Amino acid sequence: MLLGCVADDLTGATDLALMLTREGLRTVQSTGLPPADLDVSEVDAVVVALKSRTIAVADAVSQSVEAARALQTLGALRLFFKYCSTFDSTDEGNIGPVADALLDLTGGGVTIACPAFPKAGRTIYAGYLFVNGVPLNESPMKDHPLTPMHDANLVRVLQRQTQRKVGLIPFETVDAGPEAIRKLLESGAAKMFIVDAIADGHLRSIGAAVAHLPLITGGSGVAMGLPAAYLKAGLIDRLTPAPEQMAAPQGRQAILAGSCSAATRGQVKTAIEAGLPNLRIDPLEVASGTQTAGQILQWVDRQPKDKPFLIYSSDDPDAVRQVQERLGRAQAGTIVEDLLGHIAAALPARGFTRMIVAGGETSGAVVQALGAGVLTIGPEIDPGVPWTRSRSGVDMALALKSGNFGASDFFLKAWDRLA
Ligand code: ADP
Numbered sequence: 001m002l003l004g005c006v007a008d009d010l011t012g013a014t015d016l017a018l019m020l021t022r023e024g025l026r027t028v029q030s031t032g033l034p035p036a037d038l039d040v041s042e043v044d045a046v047v048v049a050l051k052s053r054t055i056a057v058a059d060a061v062s063q064s065v066e067a068a069r070a071l072q073t074l075g076a077l078r079l080f081f082k083y084c085s086t087f088d089s090t091d092e093g094n095i096g097p098v099a100d101a102l103l104d105l106t107g108g109g110v111t112i113a114c115p116a117f118p119k120a121g122r123t124i125y126a127g128y129l130f131v132n133g134v135p136l137n138e139s140p141m142k143d144h145p146l147t148p149m150h151d152a153n154l155v156r157v158l159q160r161q162t163q164r165k166v167g168l169i170p171f172e173t174v175d176a177g178p179e180a181i182r183k184l185l186e187s188g189a190a191k192m193f194i195v196d197a198i199a200d201g202h203l204r205s206i207g208a209a210v211a212h213l214p215l216i217t218g219g220s221g222v223a224m225g226l227p228a229a230y231l232k233a234g235l236i237d238r239l240t241p242a243p244e245q246m247a248a249p250q251g252r253q254a255i256l257a258g259s260c261s262a263a264t265r266g267q268v269k270t271a272i273e274a275g276l277p278n279l280r281i282d283p284l285e286v287a288s289g290t291q292t293a294g295q296i297l298q299w300v301d302r303q304p305k306d307k308p309f310l311i312y313s314s315d316d317p318d319a320v321r322q323v324q325e326r327l328g329r330a331q332a333g334t335i336v337e338d339l340l341g342h343i344a345a346a347l348p349a350r351g352f353t354r355m356i357v358a359g360g361e362t363s364g365a366v367v368q369a370l371g372a373g374v375l376t377i378g379p380e381i382d383p384g385v386p387w388t389r390s391r392s393g394v395d396m397a398l399a400l401k402s403g404n405f406g407a408s409d410f411f412l413k414a415w416d417r418l419a
Contacts, residue, residue, distance in 0.1 A: 001040040002235055003226070004071025005047040006064050006102070007082040008094065011360060011384075011402050013049030016082045016220040017377045018386055020045045023227040024239025028391065031364075031373040033070050035392060038374060040074050044227075044236055052098070053088055054146045060094035061101045068102055077235065078214060079106060080226075085115045085122040085219035086131060086139070087154060088147040089161065096161020099192060099217045103164070106214035110185055112169070113158055114206060116197035117221030123198040127155040127168045154194045164191035171196040174205060181209035192217075200224065208232070246378030246387045248397035248418045251353030253308035254300075255411050256340050258362030260313075260320050261403030267358065268314045271411040277303050281313035283323045283332050286339055293342045300343075300350065310411065311343065314358070337362060341369035348394040356399045356414055363400035370394055381414045382406040 003025065007013035010031065017029045025044035028034075034046055048067040052060040068079055081102055089095040095113070103111055116124045121132035131139035135152035142148055151157050159166040167190025173180045174196050185193060197203055207225015210216050211233050216226075230236050255271065257264055272278050279299050285291035296311065303309045313336045315323070323332050340357075344366040347355065357363045367373060371393030378387040378397075384405045390396050399414050407413075 001043050001046060001075040002230060003045040003078050003080060004068065004074065004076025005045060005080040005082055006067045006071070007047055007049050008053040008060070008084070008098075009051055010049045010364065012082055012084060012220070013047045014386070014400070015384065016080070016223055017045075017047045018380055018384065019220040019223045020047070020227065021377045021386070022242045022380070023224060024231070024241065025227050025236070026240050027377045029375045029377060029388070031367060033067060034074060034374060036070070036073065038074060038391070044240070046071055046074060046076070047082070052094060053083070055094070057093040057097050061097050064098045065101050065105060068105055078216070080223065081215065081217040082220065083115065083217070085117045085120060085221060086136060086141045086149065087115045087129060087157060088141070088144065088149070089157070090147055091160045093161050095217070096158055099215075100162050100164060102215050102217075103191070109214060110191050110193070111213060111215045111217055112185070112193050112195050112206070112210055112222070113154065113217045114195040114197060114222040115154075115219035116195070116203065117219050118197065118199050118203070120221070122219065122221065124154065124194065124196045125171055125198055126196065127194050128152045129154050158192060158194060162192065166190055167193045169193045169195040171198070174202045178205050178208035181206060185209065195222075197221070204228070211235070243379045245417050245419045246389060246397065248387075248389060249353040249395050252305055252351050253354040253415060254347055254352050255308055255310040255356045255358070256344060256362070256366060257310065257312035257314050257358035258336050258340050258365075259359030259401075259403030260315055260317070261359075263404045263406055264358045264401070265314050265316065266408045267406060267410045268310065268312050270408045271310050274412055276307070276411070277309040279309070279311050281311065281336060281339060283313060283335050284326060286335050287327055293339055293346070296339075296343055297346055300347075305351075308411070308415065311340070313340070333361065337365035341365040345369040348396065353395070354397045354415070354418060356401065356411060358401045358403060360402050367398070367400065370396065372396060372398060379417045381417055382410055385410075387414070387417055
């Protein structure tokens with residue numbers, strides 16, 4: 001195992017894990033601390049997903065350091081601190097303080113801070129972060145409920161969060177290539193450098209220039225150049241092509257959808273129109289006890305064994321609002337999450353080995369119910385959504401889909417990527 005990554009949220013972790021897989025590293029993702037006995041003999045990178053983006057600074061620091069230490073114990077020679085490509089943070093943190101603590105842990109040298117991801121519309125020029133061509137402080141991030149971004153100059157933003165000197169590796173230097181970048185990094189001008197990047201070629205140059213650093217911080221974009229750079233530096237002996245398909249245990253297939261996002265509602269509609277057996281969860285009936293997990297599992301037992309079925313609570317915004325008015329927002333969410341978690345936990349014993357889950361919170365509930373916190377990253381089904389195979393708890397193929405991800409035929413076509 002070479003690269004240990006600490007991500008400040010779950011979807012960010014998957015994003016990074018996918019990038020590393022695509023670029024040739026065999027990658028495992030762990031929700032929370034990885035088990036101490038995790039077998040990493042066939043693994044190049046482990047990504048730990050925390051939920052630390054907006055928690056108190058001291059907690060973010062201690063959780064990140066704990067995760068980094070666990071990764072070092074598993075053998076990580078390099079650390080990567082992953083945050084959002086829009087640099088989501090406040091003047092208090094948590095990016096600066098966590099980067100500081102991880103720099104201390106890795107010997108106190110220099111590091112970079114580079115959230116650039118040109119393909120996703122995140123570019124940095126003269127230290128200013130642009131989101132789809134608009135300065136960060138004019139983008140929708142200016143109104144973010146938890147981390148409103150009012151300054152697009154990342155040198156200033158990060159400098160407010162750390163005692164260490166923050167500098168800039170400007171476009172001209174990045175454009176001149178890895179040697180020029182490395183020279184400035186090692187000039188002593190600063191301890192943390194924001195790095196300009198407006199195209200993938202820049203990310204690859206940055207990767208080549210920073211492969212020797214014990215700690216790198218940034219978005220998933222800057223990980224693009226790392227695998228090839230690690231190979232060149234002799235830190236790994238080969239790149240492993242991203243899998244087109246994933247071997248999964250033979251067994252039954254299920255789709256559980258607890259997301260009410262537009263993309264998921266479209267996917268539910270497409271699946272129903274295609275004739276998949278389906279059952280709708282009504283949160284009000286669940287709350288009143290007229291719809292129960294027991295009944296739903298009886299329905300499961302009556303379904304044909306040779307094709308997937310869909311259990312969904314997805315509904316349109318008006319209906320969701322009505323449910324929330326009756327039950328309360330949090331209570332409505334918990335009722336559905338608990339029910340889907342309960343159903344998921346009952347499926348392995350019924351021969352289910354392949355499951356798609358739609359919804360970020362819903363996925364969290366299902367993964368917890370299955371005890372499947374450690375996942376090997378497999379082929380990408382649609383942008384941002386891979387098949388994974390659990391390495392803890394039950395042995396299952398899981399596609400955990402953030403609500404708004406995936407094309408409308410996602411529930412129908414995803415299975416083709418399983419062998
Ligand atoms: P997304 O990724 O689309 O945000 P999540 O699973 O993260 O999806 O969040 C959806 C939330 O809505 C969950 O807490 C879920 O339990 C809740 N929910 C699902 N269906 C309904 C419904 N019909 N009415 C109210 N809340 C619902």
